Amino acid sequence: MNNPAFDLLMWARGPGFDIALAIFIGGIVLRLTEIIILGRKKDMAPAKGNGFLQGLKTIFSRSVPRKGLIKFAPVTYLGGYIFHLGFFIAFFFFAPHIALIQDAFGISWPAAGRVIIESVTALAVLAVVALTYSRLTDPVRKSLTTFDDYLVLLLSVLPLITGYVAVNKLFGDPTMMLAVHLLSVEALMIAFPFTKLMHAVSFVFARYYNGSIQGRKGAES
Amino acid sequence: MANKPMLPELMKTHGVSRRAFMKYCASLTSLMALSPALVPRVAHALETAMRPSVIWLSFQECTGCTESITRSHAPTLEDLIFNSVSLDYHHTLQAASGHAAEAAREQAMKDNYGKYLLIVDGSIPLDNPGYSCIAGISNLDMLKETAAGAAAIVAIGTCAAYGGIPHANPNPTGAVSVSDIIKDKPIINVPGCPPIPVVMTGVLAHFLTFGIPELDELGRPKAFYGESIHDRCYRRPFYDKGKFAETFDDEGARAGWCLYKLGCKGPTTHSACATVKWNNGVSFPIEAGHPCLGCTEPDFWDNGGFYKPLSVPSGDYRKMGVAAVVGGAAVGVASALLAKAGKAKAVQNHETVDAHDLEKSS
Numbered sequence: 039m040n041n042p043a044f045d046l047l048m049w050a051r052g053p054g055f056d057i058a059l060a061i062f063i064g065g066i067v068l069r070l071t072e073i074i075i076l077g078r079k080k081d082m083a084p085a086k087g088n089g090f091l092q093g094l095k096t097i098f099s100r101s102v103p104r105k106g107l108i109k110f111a112p113v114t115y116l117g118g119y120i121f122h123l124g125f126f127i128a129f130f131f132f133a134p135h136i137a138l139i140q141d142a143f144g145i146s147w148p149a150a151g152r153v154i155i156e157s158v159t160a161l162a163v164l165a166v167v168a169l170t171y172s173r174l175t176d177p178v179r180k181s182l183t184t185f186d187d188y189l190v191l192l193l194s195v196l197p198l199i200t201g202y203v204a205v206n207k208l209f210g211d212p213t214m215m216l217a218v219h220l221l222s223v224e225a226l227m228i229a230f231p232f233t234k235l236m237h238a239v240s241f242v243f244a245r246y247y248n249g250s251i252q253g254r255k256g257a258e259s
Numbered sequence: 260m261a262n263k264p265m266l267p268e269l270m271k272t273h274g275v276s277r278r279a280f281m282k283y284c285a286s287l288t289s290l291m292a293l294s295p296a297l298v299p300r301v302a303h304a305l306e307t308a309m310r311p312s313v314i315w316l317s318f319q320e321c322t323g324c325t326e327s328i329t330r331s332h333a334p335t336l337e338d339l340i341f342n343s344v345s346l347d348y349h350h351t352l353q354a355a356s357g358h359a360a361e362a363a364r365e366q367a368m369k370d371n372y373g374k375y376l377l378i379v380d381g382s383i384p385l386d387n388p389g390y391s392c393i394a395g396i397s398n399l400d401m402l403k404e405t406a407a408g409a410a411a412i413v414a415i416g417t418c419a420a421y422g423g424i425p426h427a428n429p430n431p432t433g434a435v436s437v438s439d440i441i442k443d444k445p446i447i448n449v450p451g452c453p454p455i456p457v458v459m460t461g462v463l464a465h466f467l468t469f470g471i472p473e474l475d476e477l478g479r480p481k482a483f484y485g486e487s488i489h490d491r492c493y494r495r496p497f498y499d500k501g502k503f504a505e506t507f508d509d510e511g512a513r514a515g516w517c518l519y520k521l522g523c524k525g526p527t528t529h530s531a532c533a534t535v536k537w538n539n540g541v542s543f544p545i546e547a548g549h550p551c552l553g554c555t556e557p558d559f560w561d562n563g564g565f566y567k568p569l570s571v572p573s574g575d576y577r578k579m580g581v582a583a584v585v586g587g588a589a590v591g592v593a594s595a596l597l598a599k600a601g602k603a604k605a606v607q608n609h610e611t612v613d614a615h616d617l618e619k620s621s
Contacts, residue, residue, distance in 0.1 A: 039477070072598070131501075149503065212487060
């Protein structure tokens with residue numbers, strides 16, 4: 039006698055994870071190698087500033103919102119920050135996730151408590167709902183939104199929802215919900231290198247390029 | 260069988276008072292998740308139970324389940340409940356051997372056809388009948404023959420319920436569970452490696468008093484397997500606070516913190532261990548400092564390692580990761596070089612066009 043939920047969990051923990059990991063890592067390395075090797079056209083003009091330092095600075099400075107954004111686009115401003123911070127905290131400070139990182143890389147750090155993890159998860163989910171709503175209602179954003187954007191929103195929010203449901207046993211068989219949670223993460227991993235999700239890695243390069251180009255010209259960025 | 264003493268007489272000979280018996284009935288009733296109003300009914304039913312004939316078949320097993328049920332906190336009422344059935348056949352416990360033993364089984368089947376309770380522990384090998392035989396009869400044949408006349412079947416232990424350890428990868432004997440073979444009889448699964456004694460006697464008591472208990476989708480009585488270890492674990496507050504033992508002898512382990520990171524399968528395991536406990540309620544594995552192995556769940560032996568946390572992949576994923584880095588880099592380099600070559604070729608093939616040329620062509 040088998041338990042289908044357990045079998046699915048074991049598939050998600052075993053072959054499913056291996057496949058997703060191969061596509062995730064392979065895809066990221068592939069795209070980064072391309073970006074780095076293609077490089078940029080050499081700037082022959084004499085440098086008026088330090089492109090390298092300005093590039094490094096820009097990697098971090100672009101995380102700070104520009105002035106007036108809160109008035110201009112409050113949903114994007116608040117929703118964006120809440121989602122990113124919530125996702126980051128839920129991913130890096132929930133004990134079972136730390137156990138995975140510890141197993142893979144041998145490093146670990148203290149876990150956050152249930153109240154923090156569940157609060158930030160709920161806030162992150164609400165943020166995604168608000169961001170999606172603004173994309174659907176704002177005519178300009180709506181016309182700019184592609185299928186890819188909706189897919190990315192869905193793939194980012196599913197692990198948060200399924201994780202919350204699995205931990206709190208809101209509905210469904212808990213073993214099944216744990217399997218569904220892992221599968222939702224694996225779907226995110228597979229889509230990651232080939233969608234806008236890649237920004238989680240490529241933002242470093244994009245910001246550096248932008249910053250260093252401006253820095254070389256002696257301009258702020 | 261008819262001349263065997265009923266439960267009240269057994270109680271007298273064992274020096275068990277009426278008060279102790281009623282207390283036991285009350286705890287059994289609450290354990291079975293029944294209304295307290297049913298305590299007198301449970302007591303009455305146990306006292307006047309018809310002492311059904313029980314045939315206990317042991318197949319591919321380690322006798323741990325029998326050890327567990329017979330070594331429950333003796334001498335107790337649980338023993339007496341167990342004694343209140345007429346155990347007509349049990350390899351380990353019966354005095355008879357050889358042909359006499361088989362004759363006892365056949366006689367019990369004949370006398371109580373359609374009414375006896377069949378208890379099975381151990382899995383059944385399907386690859387080769389010779390892997391496990393009793394008196395020259397294969398396990399499969401004996402199970403089919405004995406199940407045909409049974410009122411109900413209780414699959415005791417994870418081997419009988421789900422195939423258990425013999426069923427574990429690579430399953431050399433082709434071991435299967437009772438429910439994989441018998442489809443036309445009610446089957447109560449009482450998994451565990453071994454099951455808790457009071458759960459086994461509780462299920463028997465329920466069968467004697469109210470018939471077949473309510474079962475979950477894996478055939479387990481909901482009263483005993485309705486909740487997960489994790490939800491009832493006394494270490495759960497540490498999980499919620501994010502406090503975990505990292506090794507078996509660190510400060511966290513000594514302080515009794517959560518064992519999730521040491522591989523505890525409590526979150527996906529359904530059993531009464533955390534509430535009923537073992538050895539007369541003394542302790543259970545997590546209380547003794549060891550993570551739950553998940554022994555009441557199918558395929559618990561193949562869950563990726565007892566000491567691997569549930570959130571850690573079960574396979575050798577690091578090799579896959581390294582291969583992906585190498586493969587991704589190789590394809591990336593090839594793709595980038597191809598793009599560069601295309602770019603260089605495009606520059607080479609580029610024909611300069613000025614305004615005069617454009618005028619000419621239009």
